[in-house]
Amino acid sequence: MAFNYNIYMKIWLDTDLGDDIDDTLVLKALLTNKDIEILGISTVFKNAPLRAKMAKYIVSLAKRNIPVYAGKSIPIKGITPVNPDEIFCQYGKEIGERDKETLKETSSDLASLSMIDALKDNKDAIILAIGPLTNIGKAILLDKENVLKNRTLFYMGGDYKRKHPEWNFECDIEAAKIVISSSLNKYAIGLEETEKTKLTSEEEKYLLSLGNDALSDYLKTTIHRFKKSTGWPITPHDFLALYGLEKVNELKWIKADINFVFQDTKPQHCFLEVKEGNQLNYLNSFDRTDFVKYLFDSLSK
Ligand SMILES: [Ca+2]
Numbered sequence: 001m002a003f004n005y006n007i008y009m010k011i012w013l014d015t016d017l018g019d020d021i022d023d024t025l026v027l028k029a030l031l032t033n034k035d036i037e038i039l040g041i042s043t044v045f046k047n048a049p050l051r052a053k054m055a056k057y058i059v060s061l062a063k064r065n066i067p068v069y070a071g072k073s074i075p076i077k078g079i080t081p082v083n084p085d086e087i088f089c090q091y092g093k094e095i096g097e098r099d100k101e102t103l104k105e106t107s108s109d110l111a112s113l114s115m116i117d118a119l120k121d122n123k124d125a126i127i128l129a130i131g132p133l134t135n136i137g138k139a140i141l142l143d144k145e146n147v148l149k150n151r152t153l154f155y156m157g158g159d160y161k162r163k164h165p166e167w168n169f170e171c172d173i174e175a176a177k178i179v180i181s182s183s184l185n186k187y188a189i190g191l192e193e194t195e196k197t198k199l200t201s202e203e204e205k206y207l208l209s210l211g212n213d214a215l216s217d218y219l220k221t222t223i224h225r226f227k228k229s230t231g232w233p234i235t236p237h238d239f240l241a242l243y244g245l246e247k248v249n250e251l252k253w254i255k256a257d258i259n260f261v262f263q264d265t266k267p268q269h270c271f272l273e274v275k276e277g278n279q280l281n282y283l284n285s286f287d288r289t290d291f292v293k294y295l296f297d298s299l300s301k
Contacts, residue, residue: 009245010037010122012115014071015238016045016131018054018088021226022238023130027055028219029242029298031062039118041068042111044131045171046086048073050098054088057095061215071111071135077174078132079270089229090222112139120147127184128245129155130238132168137175140182152185156241158272160190160256160282165269167191173260173270180258186280187253189244193283194237197291204234210300219299236295243294244283253281 013030017023030036041059043051052070059066073084085098112135119125129136133155140148157168157176169176179186199207208220223234244251257277262270274282 008035008037010039010125011245012039012118012125012127013041014044014115014127014129014131014135015041015055016043016051017058018047018051018090020237021090021223021234022236024058024090024219024222025236025295025299026128026130026238026242027058028062028215029239029301031059031064031215032301033298038064038066039122039125040114041066042071042115042135043069044071044073044111044135045075046073046082047084047088047098048111050091050095051088053098054090054095058215058218061218067114069111069114070108072138075132075134075172075175076137076178078172079170082171090225092221092225109138109142111135112142115139116143116145116147119151120145125151126245127151127153127155128241129153129157130168130241132171133157133175133179134172136184137172137178140178140184149183150185152187153179154187154189154241154245155179156189156194156238158188158190158258158282159192160188160254160258160272160274161192163261163271164191165271169260169272170270177260180279187244187248188280188282189237189241190282191237193286194240195235196286196288197237197240197295198233198235199292201233203292206296207234207299210296216299239295239298240283240286240291242298243286243291246294247286251286252284254284255281 015023041055049070056068159166256274257279259273
């Protein structure tokens with residue numbers, strides 16, 4: 001089924017914001033884009049309730065009223081050990097403490113069920129998934145009325161041109177398998193492309209100069225926390241999924257089937273065997289200059 005691009009878009013965002021800075025960049029861009037309606041936000045992986053609190057705080061800074069749900073902290077079946085009490089590097093006391101009430105949400109299906117409900121009421125809505133695929137996989141398992149059948153999903157995950165393990169897939173390999181074998185109309189943004197988005201120090205400086213409202217200031221605070229904690233350059237992996245969604249008709253996509261391959265020597269890693277097929281469309285390439293312009297334009301609104 002072809003993806004019908006509309007200028008006005010309705011999106012459900014599923015995110016593991018709080019660790020790498022790219023999710024926070026995507027959320028800020030979505031909140032300030034008047035052509036995009038966010039139907040809901042679900043958080044995933046490790047401390048999903050605290051991630052939901054962070055997302056709620058960012059939504060409140062944008063003076064928006066968008067439902068935020070804490071989804072699954074623990075993968076359906078992952079490879080990497082997960083600590084649901086882990087505090088992410090962008091955490092600050094403005095987000096609030098994790099409390100007993102939110103702990104209950106760790107095992108709740110509410111996020112996935114709310115995603116199904118939102119898509120049921122909005123036939124043209126798209127899912128944008130920029131974390132491990134646990135909530136999406138869970139939604140497919142819970143979707144008794146086939147609401148998700150043939151619906152469109154853009155996700156950052158997998159590596160389609162190299163035999164490299166990729167974090168989002170590796171963190172919940174079972175969820176990735178459920179999503180890949182589902183009827184969802186999938187647009188995949190692979191690590192082999194997102195790695196090319198790494199910003200130069202000049203580009204980082206420019207990013208930090210954008211905007212002077214409360215939301216932009218908070219974004220800068222979280223960037224500083226991320227940099228201080230990791231020392232990593234900003235690589236907006238997840239932003240390429242948003243770019244892919246907005247530029248879907250201008251970009252080249254390749255249709256493929258994939259198999260998950262585990263190595264005996266390194267069972268913790270899993271790579272993809274890619275062949276011609278119809279399971280998904282993966283991004284073949286993009287113009288980095290155009291992407292960086294899009295990133296800066298989106299974040300200066
Ligand atoms: Ca992410």
